[in-house]
Amino acid sequence: MKIYSFNTQQNPKLTEVGGKAKALIETKNAGFPVPEGLVLSVSFFNEWLDEIKTSNEWKAVLENTTKEACDLMKYKAANMTFTAKQKKAFEISTNDLTGELFAIRSSSPEEDLAGTSFAGMYETFLGVSREKLEEFIAKAFASCFDFRVMEYKRQNNIGIEGTAIAVIVQKQISSDVSGVGFSLNPLNNAFDEVFINASFGLGEAIVSGIVTPDTFIVDSVKGEIIEKQVHEKLIALWLKNSGGIEEQPNQEPKKQALTDQQIMELSQLIKKTETYYNKPMDTEWAFENGKLYLLQSRPITTYFPFFKELLTEPGRNKRFYIDIMALTQGFDEPMSVLGMELWANMLYDVKMHMMSPQINGSVPVAYGKEYMSITALQKVLGKKAGFNLIANFDGNLKKIFKSIDINAHPFEGKVEGTQDFKKVAAKSALTMLPSGLAGVFGNYKKAVKTYKSMTEEILEELHTLDSTGEFSTTAIKALRLMDRVMGTAPVIFAGLVSKNKIQKIFKGDDVEKEISAMNMDLDGNPTSEMGHLLFSMSSEEAFKRIMSREEFITKAEKREFSGHLLEMYDEFMAKYSVRGFKEIDVASKRIYEDKGMIYDRLIEINTDENQILTVKEKRRIAYEKLLIAAKEKGKEKQFVKSVARMKATFGYREHPKYLVVIIFAKIHDICLDIAQTWVKNGKLDSPYDIFDLKSSEISQGQNDESFDFRKARDNNLSGYITTKKWPLVIDSRGKIYKAKLESKDGDYVGSPIAPGKITGKAKVLHSPYEKPLNSGEILVAKFTEPSWTPIFTNAAGVVMEIGGPLQHGGIIAREYGIPCVSGLMGIMDIIKDGDLVEVDGTNGIVRIKCTGEA
Numbered sequence: 001m002k003i004y005s006f007n008t009q010q011n012p013k014l015t016e017v018g019g020k021a022k023a024l025i026e027t028k029n030a031g032f033p034v035p036e037g038l039v040l041s042v043s044f045f046n047e048w049l050d051e052i053k054t055s056n057e058w059k060a061v062l063e064n065t066t067k068e069a070c071d072l073m074k075y076k077a078a079n080m081t082f083t084a085k086q087k088k089a090f091e092i093s094t095n096d097l098t099g100e101l102f103a104i105r106s107s108s109p110e111e112d113l114a115g116t117s118f119a120g121m122y123e124t125f126l127g128v129s130r131e132k133l134e135e136f137i138a139k140a141f142a143s144c145f146d147f148r149v150m151e152y153k154r155q156n157n158i159g160i161e162g163t164a165i166a167v168i169v170q171k172q173i174s175s176d177v178s179g180v181g182f183s184l185n186p187l188n189n190a191f192d193e194v195f196i197n198a199s200f201g202l203g204e205a206i207v208s209g210i211v212t213p214d215t216f217i218v219d220s221v222k223g224e225i226i227e228k229q230v231h232e233k234l235i236a237l238w239l240k241n242s243g244g245i246e247e248q249p250n251q252e253p254k255k256q257a258l259t260d261q262q263i264m265e266l267s268q269l270i271k272k273t274e275t276y277y278n279k280p281m282d283t284e285w286a287f288e289n290g291k292l293y294l295l296q297s298r299p300i301t302t303y304f305p306f307f308k309e310l311l312t313e314p315g316r317n318k319r320f321y322i323d324i325m326a327l328t329q330g331f332d333e334p335m336s337v338l339g340m341e342l343w344a345n346m347l348y349d350v351k352m353h354m355m356s357p358q359i360n361g362s363v364p365v366a367y368g369k370e371y372m373s374i375t376a377l378q379k380v381l382g383k384k385a386g387f388n389l390i391a392n393f394d395g396n397l398k399k400i401f402k403s404i405d406i407n408a409h410p411f412e413g414k415v416e417g418t419q420d421f422k423k424v425a426a427k428s429a430l431t432m433l434p435s436g437l438a439g440v441f442g443n444y445k446k447a448v449k450t451y452k453s454m455t456e457e458i459l460e461e462l463h464t465l466d467s468t469g470e471f472s473t474t475a476i477k478a479l480r481l482m483d484r485v486m487g488t489a490p491v492i493f494a495g496l497v498s499k500n501k502i503q504k505i506f507k508g509d510d511v512e513k514e515i516s517a518m519n520m521d522l523d524g525n526p527t528s529e530m531g532h533l534l535f536s537m538s539s540e541e542a543f544k545r546i547m548s549r550e551e552f553i554t555k556a557e558k559r560e561f562s563g564h565l566l567e568m569y570d571e572f573m574a575k576y577s578v579r580g581f582k583e584i585d586v587a588s589k590r591i592y593e594d595k596g597m598i599y600d601r602l603i604e605i606n607t608d609e610n611q612i613l614t615v616k617e618k619r620r621i622a623y624e625k626l627l628i629a630a631k632e633k634g635k636e637k638q639f640v641k642s643v644a645r646m647k648a649t650f651g652y653r654e655h656p657k658y659l660v661v662i663i664f665a666k667i668h669d670i671c672l673d674i675a676q677t678w679v680k681n682g683k684l685d686s687p688y689d690i691f692d693l694k695s696s697e698i699s700q701g702q703n704d705e706s707f708d709f710r711k712a713r714d715n716n717l718s719g720y721i722t723t724k725k726w727p728l729v730i731d732s733r734g735k736i737y738k739a740k741l742e743s744k745d746g747d748y749v750g751s752p753i754a755p756g757k758i759t760g761k762a763k764v765l766h767s768p769y770e771k772p773l774n775s776g777e778i779l780v781a782k783f784t785e786p787s788w789t790p791i792f793t794n795a796a797g798v799v800m801e802i803g804g805p806l807q808h809g810g811i812i813a814r815e816y817g818i819p820c821v822s823g824l825m826g827i828m829d830i831i832k833d834g835d836l837v838e839v840d841g842t843n844g845i846v847r848i849k850c851t852g853e854a
Contacts, residue, residue: 001085002041003093006034006170016041018107018166023297030276032269032294037170038093039107045141048080049164061145062161065154070147077142082134094133094169101172101243102128103295104136106143108165110158121148122165126202127172129243140167173293174239177257178203178286179213181266182300183220183274189304189727190735191280192314193226194218194267198257200250201236203284203295210247211235214257218267221314225263230256258287265292273297304736305721307366309359312732317409319732320401321371324363327393329584330785330808332726334368336587336691337716338698342475342667343584344370346482346660348417352425354380356417367719369726374401375411380418383407394804395751395823395844396739400729404737439494444645448524451491451652458484458659462666467673471698474670478663485656491524495650501642505635506626512842513755517622518643519814520615522651526658527808528815530576531789533568535612537598538605540565552599572598578665581768581787584657586664586671587691600769601790609775611793611816618817654811674698683709692716728802728825741826748824752844753803753810756819759849760796762835764828778837780828784809792816797839799846801825813841821846 004012004021006028014022021039028034052058057073082090106122123143125136143149144165153160177198185193197206197213205211211234217227232253237245258266266285269292273281280303284296312319326332335343344357344365355363355372362376378386387406390397439447458481465474502515522528537543542565546552555561561569577592591597623643630639675690678701684690690698692713701707727736742749763777768788773779779795781788783802792798792812798820803809813820819841827846831837834852838845 001044001046001089003038003044003089004041005038005093005096006036012039012041015109016043016166018042018109019298020105020296021107021166021168024168024170027273027276027294027297032273032276033292034294035171035173036097037102037168038097040090040137040167040169042109042164042166044086044089045165045167047083047086048077048141051080052077061150065147065150065160067147070145070150074142074145077145078139080138080141087134090134094130097169097171099171100130101174101239102130102133103168103170103172104128104133104140105168105170105296106140106165107168108144108149110153121146121152124204126204127239127244132243133169137167137169141165170295172239173286173288173295175202175286175288176200176290177262178284178295179206179257181270181283181285182280183270183283184280184300184303184734185217186300186303188735188737189306189730191311191733192219192221193735194220194270196258196263196266196270199233199236200257201238201248202245203286204245205235205237210237216258216263218263220267220271223264225260228256230254233257262287262292269294304723304725304727304730304734306730306734307369307719307721309366309719310364310371310732311734312412314733317375317412318735319376319409319411320374320404320406320737321364321730321732322374322390322397323726323728324370324372326726326728326783326802327372327397327804328807330783330788330803331582332783333582334720335370335582335585336368337694338671338691339585339587339664340365340368340370341694342479342586342664346479349479349483350485352428353418353421354425356415358416360413360416362415362418367717367721369721373411375406375409376415376418378406379411379415380421392804393806394728394802396728396802396825399739399742399823400737436493439491439649440497444491444494444649447491447494448648448652451655454484455655455659459662462663465666465670467670470702471670471674472695473699475667475695478667481663482660485659491649491652495646495648495653498642498646499650502626502639502646505630505633505639505642509629511626511629514622514626516755516814517619517817518626518646519650520619520817522646522815523648525651525654525811525815526575527654527786527789527812528651530572530579530786531793531812531816532612533572533576534598534601534790535605535607535610535793537565537568537572538602539607540568543602546599549596549599553596556595556598569598578662579786581785583661583786584664586668587688588668590665590668604769604772604791604794606775606794609794611795611818615816671698674702678709685710689713739823739825741824741830746848748827748830748846748848750799750821750827750844750846751804751823752841753800753805753822754798754813754818754820755842756797756817757838757840757842758797758819759836759838761852762799762831762833762837764831764833765791766828778839780831780837781809782828783807784812788812792818797837797841799824799827799831799837799839801827 004017004025006025008025017039024034057076060069061073104125108122123140125140128136144163150160177200179196179198182195184191185195196216199206199211199213206213212231214231215229216225219226233250234253235247236250238248240246270283273283280300281297282300283294286293286295310321323332347355348357357363357365362380363370363372372390374390377389462481465477502518506515542562578590580588580590582588630636671690672687675684675687678684679687697712701709729737760776760778762780763773764780768791773791773794775794776796778797778799780799783800785808789812793816795818798809798813798818800809800822801824803822810820819839821839821841821844824846831848832852835848836850838847838849
């Protein structure tokens, strides 16, 4: 039955006193201005807990944790009284406490832990007189049985069987001004900004929401107040001399709650708590008669930590990072250790050493994430070229960087890995120039034939790779095959030049939608071709008779599909079974490993109303309209020739990535083959664990029997961040930048991606098969990648938060003639399922015409 004074020289365990009390003891002993107090440990309440956990009320809570059951349990606990032993120990401990009024707070062993937040669930009582301490201690103790606490534990897989709590008794500060303070800015995650809320009287006025507090933001590096928001604080809560609190009007409600001197003093205290704990802290504080007190401190559980390797020192020039995977590949989840290594190395070679993956490189890689460092790219390419490179990717970036003075933060030091970029680029340009010119001005059919021949050669060489050799050598051979994918240049150049010629013919004419339709039904686009094949498979009566995923898998394995469906299934498996979600990650599961994934895609396709049904007709109508206009201009031959060349070649711009996916699938299989032996030998728990190793570690494991696979894996994964909210743009001091969502009279202005105007009901999807997307509905998503293709064809229109014309969503929208608007960060929080939405892909406008609730 332990009671700890805040001045104790002991170091009680978290399980004894809870996170809140432990922090008060630690900060008091570290010299922080913490009011005196004590904590009744968990063991102090053992006799109460023994009685409670043998009661019928507790049994009812365990059997069915309803609000009613918890309320009965809480009522019983709140009416407990001290035993003689408790009373004696308590009286001895409180004799040394000065003052007549106290604050009573709970301190749960689970509260304020990193990763959990019980904020507002446990009860606090202020202004408690000595005579009523026992009564309010029981009430604070009872709060651990509150339904909100129990339900939160259930949602976070925290068992309720061991429910226990400690209670703090602390001298009550009669606050003149009080509030909360964060050692980083919770609004934008900036590590170098202290965020303060302040109001007159007790802080409970802020917590309960009865007053809008003043807000102050301090630049902790420069020691300057950079923002003030002084609000009208009409009322305040004050301590009563007899105990309890009372609400009174403020005499000067518009007065700034803190002086500038107090703001700076407070910000320094808040930063000191961060330094002491070596983590961002959330604090509660108070000024009484001009003296500052620290009332509470706990870790901030909701901030984005970012990778320490990508941070710069406070006060140094900042680096601005863009999540390149979200921007270009349509997903932001971290890739596997091996997957990111191979992808980054491939990108480095293919981009001629411009995109270097080192921490101080132009595209640094850390723990499965890849970022574009804009100031590093500016140093490599020049300020204008570096910015233009990223600005063309996505409309959000233009808005974000318009508000940042990146020129004030030039990249310090050398950009690692890019020293020979210009030399390599020049050599590559000279190598590709002849074939590129041949593709543009020569026989484009020959260029396509040459590319196809090269593709066959790459695939033949790929089949010679296996698991018998040293993995690092195998990986290098695979990367060399990826380098050869650059042989698509003649085909891509031919298509690009033809597209530009068509646009030049009709410059100034109102035919943007018709020109865009020339992007439909292009030859050589594997993602589009896959979509067409899936649509054909789903249209077959033989497929429609299949009633379940399991039945589909059984028929596939026994080859029991009837008629044309079997032929199409074989074609799909031969061409596209290497694909899957996050397919550029070597660790990702492939369709050939789970044939049911085909079924998952097929059942989502509406074969009665689908964009694929109208693609050819849309293209034909647009072509005829443009042909008439071209004749009137006397440019009929030029138009016909350019369209033919574009159709035959421009679709191949997606083919290199498809080849890369095939190569990664081969490495995927080789890795699993190697891993099977290690699993049998007990060195790995699962074959897929091999993807958490670096290529050099796999080779080391092949050659060294004593290599510790688990240790290497744990080390590689130690810095991975678990979150569902990855920022698109963040700087090297943790500040997150978001594009402001422009709205005017209900219209949201984004980037026009695919022309056309359509109205339909919205369907908000966070993943492709989260819920059905019915024909005629508007797809609203953060971004998309190839695994979304089957449901894309159901969409009448597309709205995306992130992605430019060259991201998957933009390409497929144009190929199928689906109006599409992107660059609307935050739109998924505004549009709800069922809202009637108009998508104007020509002007980049999204309009909510009617909410689903209306």
